[in-house]
Amino acid sequence: MNKQEIVHIIKSKITDKIQYFEKLIAETRASNNDTKSSMGDKYETGREMLQQEINNLQRQLNEVLNQQGVLQKITTDPCEKVQNGAVVKTNKGLFYIAASMGEITSENQKIMTVSTESPLVKAMFGKKMGETFTINNINQTIENIW
Known part of the structure; x- marks a missing residue:
């Protein structure tokens, strides 16, 4: 079993997810800024909903970043028992x-x-x-x- 290949596949998936969430956050922020400049105060609710969406995406991004941190600490050495990295x-x-x-x-x-x-x-x-x-x-x- 090639653990290096497994780790490489997972790191690649994590990198893709990070880029995906960063792109979504940037696009949502941009639409939030467009809303601010082109609409009046009566559209505060829409802006608040966009901010909640940004917060939700940020939480998901943080989870993926935590997974990336866990993966960086894992060794690819053989394991004798069930443990992290096995x-x-x-x-x-x-x-x-x-x-x-x-x-x-x-x-x-x-x-x-x-x-x-x-x-x-x-x-x-x-x-x-x-x-x-x-x-x-x-x-x-x-x-x-x-």
């Missing part, structure tokens, strides 16, 4: 524990990226190859850890 194969799927970025494909395998805060990771955290855990009344066995 690739874990269970009888139900393949998981990369780092930042939650959804499903990625590496070496023609689908890998679900999950955060250490997810219930799945909390259930398997610290376990070693061959151990089992239960989540949502489903037993899973850890088949391999990289």
Whole structure:
């Protein structure tokens, strides 16, 4: 399992998301400025709604920036147990524990990226190859850890 490739894919997705949110924020700010200059005070509600949208986008951007920070601290060294930076194969799927970025494909395998805060990771955290855990009344066995 090539962890460097997995990290590269995730970093690329994070960079794309950051650029996307920064662009949306800039466009929304620009439309907010247009509203200010061309409309009177009776359109304060519209400006406030645009400001709330900017705040919402900023929150989402901050979440992605936090994921980027988590990823920068992760090592690609092999892991002996389930921990941050581990690739874990269970009888139900393949998981990369780092930042939650959804499903990625590496070496023609689908890998679900999950955060250490997810219930799945909390259930398997610290376990070693061959151990089992239960989540949502489903037993899973850890088949391999990289």
